[in-house]
Amino acid sequence: MEHITVIGAGTMGNGIAHVFAQNGYHVNLVDVSSEALERGIETISNNLSRMISKKVITEKEKASTLKVINTTTSMKEGVAKADLVIEAATENTSLKHTIFKELDSLCPKKTILATNTSSISITQIAAATKRPDKVIGMHFMNPVPIMMLIEIINGYNTSKETTDKIMALSKKINKIPTEVNDYPGFVANRILMPMINEAIETLFQGVAGVKEIDTVMKLGMAHPMGPLQLADFIGLDVCLAILEVMYQGFKNPKYAPCPLLVNMVAAGKNGVKSSEGFYDYSASRKAEKVASQFRS
Structure with a gap:
């Protein structure tokens, strides 16, 4: 594999593009928005500069990494030579089905189609194509350039040849691939999200505040970051x-989102990217902010 296409220039997409380019692959970064592509390249450049400041890479290596990344808003152009396409769009089932149906019609027959989904069924996504044996999950962890794990998810029809190729490729980009099977949430989020949801429920019930909950988990459980x-x-x-994907998939109340989480998202308090979530990330204030006003 030489030509890698990444669909989506957001946080995960630009991180995936960064890692492949830094390891010498030709990368096409595709997004419907030229502005998103510009932000994606700017993020990659800034992250590479931080690596230079830490003496991880040189200026020459930064230049060579950026040189092999091409950006385009044309899906057809972006996948024309792709050996592997990795979709990193919004976590929305219908959107992914639409993207994979289009990819199937545009990509060469040899192309493997991967999704960075963190919870949606690989088997369902593959059903939108005529090449389900070549559809697989590659769940990268955020931030992609730093985190070592890739959760490799086999759909019902994913071939062993496809899995073997993706496992080998993941090692070539200096990641540690771990093979799992196709159930809601896979392994990472099946375990992580109920913990996060329970932490939100603990806040919602007034057991403790934001800082206190995170402190208990960091100091008591040795977690590097509170839930x-x-x-x-x-x-x-x-x-x-x-x-919601896990709740629908398992029909088990333990996966039902906490009302506080539902209300915060409805209010646009999405965390770092919106400058406010359980903590305040605005430029004017860095202090924590407990989301008690969103209790229902």
Whole structure:
């Protein structure tokens, strides 16, 4: 594999493009918005500059990484030579079905189609194509350039050849691939999201405040980041979407999103990306803010 196409220039998409380009692959970064593409490249450039300041890479390596990334708003142009396409669009089932149906019609027959979904069924996504044996999940962790894990998810019809190729490729970009099967939330979010949801429920019931809950988990359980701060970092809207997928998939009340989370997302308090979630990330104030006003 030489030519990698990434669909979506947001946080995960630009991170995936960064990692492949830094490892010498030709990358096409595709997004419907030219502004999003510009922001994506700016993010990659800034992250590379931070790596230079830490003496991880050189200026020459930064230049060579950026040189192999091409941006385009044309899906047809972006996938024309792709050996692998990785979709990193919004966590929305119907959107992913639409994207994969289009990819199937535009990509060469050899192309493997991967999705960075963190919860949606690979088997359902593959059903939108005529190549279900070549559809697989590649769930990268955020921030992609730093986190080592890739959760490799086999759909019902994913071939062993496809899995073997993606496992080998993941190692070539210096990641640690771990193979799992296709159930709601897979492994990472099946375990992580109920913990985050329970932390939100603990806040909702008034057991403790934001800082106190996160402190208990950081100091008591040796977590590098408290669950509420982590939820802000992931995006509360993303957490809600994943929990809803799991609740629908398992029909189990333990996956039902906490009302506080539902209300915060409805109010546009999505965490870091909206400058406010369980903590305040605005330029004027860095202090924490408990989301008690959103209790229902």
